[in-house]
């Protein structure tokens with residue numbers, strides 16, 4: 097008889113670019129390890145299934161990412177146990193049946209969450225489906241790097257994949273057991289798994305100037321941060337420093353921030369600096385591979401990707417809370433720095449570009465901190481669960497607290 101493909105449901109929400117990129121990375125790893133045996137479906141469960149206002153997380157996130165004070169408040173609110181509890185109960189009340197429809201409709205053999213807000217309600221749904229009997233394994237793959245919000249960690253998951261020691265610590269602090277936790281690194285897309293093509297070749301393919309020092313400026317999937325001022329400062333520092341007639345190049349990737357892209361395209365730049373402006377690119381591995389260093393917000397995905405390309409990393413801002421820990425991850429591992437002031441960024445980064453020695457040293461450190469096999473390792477372990485090579489410990493059917501309450505009330 098023909099074997100049915102195993103169905104994997106990946107739950108996420110498109111807040112930023114990192115969660116979708118991680119989902120794509122995992123899907124690619126399944127396809128490589130288990131060709132034609134796994135069918136992945138990725139769902140932005142909040143946007144596509146939750147009622148208002150829960151379906152507005154993505155624009156709310158975009159707003160808060162640009163207004164860090166709001167973000168900070170939201171982060172702390174979600175961390176504070178009573179408000180965390182209250183919010184979870186309310187979201188469950190509003191979204192439970194819709195998420196249940198989604199999961200029943202998908203009828204997955206395994207569920208992966210790559211988002212901090214996709215643990216609690218989906219796990220409650222699994223409990224009402226009689227998880228002990230149906231044995232749908234549920235795993236979390238944390239896509240933050242140097243720190244992570246408490247909502248990532250749920251005691252009822254079968255496995256929780258963490259990328260780093262600090263995140264492992266938080267998981268243990270949230271009550272997860274050692275044998276639930278696995279540590280490999282962040283999932284990254286296939287273009288980052290192996291050493292890429294040579295810089296010169298990539299530059300030709302991308303239509304960039306060859307033989308010139310090149311910096312890449314990025315603000316995550318949403319193009320967050322003062323990319324304009326940073327590029328201006330960098331371009332003028334490079335123009336001032338390149339007095340021996342040497343040219344240089346700055347590539348700015350604005351992601352989904354169209355307004356920023358238009359603003360940058362309108363500028364004129366010093367003649368010795370070739371500034372190339374892009375919107376959202378789907379071949380970040382090529383753009384990173386063509387560059388000598390990167391200037392970015394402290395996004396976990398971007399940092400993990402840049403490390404596999406051996407890029408020195410200049411961080412220009414971070415979201416309070418989740419991205420804070422990414423700064424020491426870069427600085428303490430010796431492959432970058434953090435500066436807020438665009439002028440200082442221009443000076444330091446142009447210094448990096450001028451000194452091959454400094455660049456090589458940082459590049460080596462970046463490669464040491466990189467985990468190019470992380471995605472394959474994660475997919476292998478999930479595959480063991482999926483194909484039954486590793487049995488789940490039998491769990492008691494912990495009936496949903498909410499449903500018990502509801503039954504009492506009715």
Ligand code: UDP
Nearest residue numbers: 112113114117316317376377395396397398
């Ligand atoms: N990214 C991309 N194209 C772009 C801009 C960003 O593919 O034009 C990817 C980037 O390579 C990374 C992700 O989007 O994988 C951004 O994730 P990160 O965790 O750095 O930041 P977020 O946007 O999630 O805050």
